[in-house]
Amino acid sequence: MSETALMVAIVDLALEAELRHRTEQGEFIRPLAVAPLVSYSWLLSYCRERKIRSRNCHHTAESRERALIAVQDDGLPIRLAAKSAGMSKSAVHRIVMKRRKSMVDSVDEVGFETVPPYRCPEHGKTTLRPCPACAAMR
Numbered sequence: 001m002s003e004t005a006l007m008v009a010i011v012d013l014a015l016e017a018e019l020r021h022r023t024e025q026g027e028f029i030r031p032l033a034v035a036p037l038v039s040y041s042w043l044l045s046y047c048r049e050r051k052i053r054s055r056n057c058h059h060t061a062e063s064r065e066r067a068l069i070a071v072q073d074d075g076l077p078i079r080l081a082a083k084s085a086g087m088s089k090s091a092v093h094r095i096v097m098k099r100r101k102s103m104v105d106s107v108d109e110v111g112f113e114t115v116p117p118y119r120c121p122e123h124g125k126t127t128l129r130p131c132p133a134c135a136a137m138r
């Protein structure tokens with residue numbers, strides 16, 4: 001075995017051991033990728049080959065809240081909010097949609113009447129009265 005091949009084998013063993021240890025501690029694979037050195041897709045296929053799986057642990061209330069704040073208050077896209085909270089995009093999307101639905105459901109019914117098209121002085125053409133945009137801002 002050449003010296004280079006030996007080095008590669010040692011690095012490979014160390015990487016595998018480290019990934020196994022970290023995923024057993026409950027860490028997710030995604031944040032372990034250090035782009036552009038080790039891309040997530042490369043790491044994912046590496047882990048898949050060696051049957052290294054991140055534990056299927058539920059997110060804490062704290063990480064859910066952090067993701068929600070990132071999307072709602074900081075206006076981050078779901079991708080970045082997921083990264084900052086260490087969650088998957090689909091998990092963050094699910095949480096955001098659940099919150100959004102609960103907020104929409106809690107709003108009182110607004111009675112709209114369909115009328116011939118008219119122009120709201122602020123929001124332009126509409127066929128509803130009152131103007132939905134004006135009603136939403138009240």
Ligand SMILES: [Zn+2]
Nearest residue numbers: 120123131134
């Ligand atoms: Zn209006």
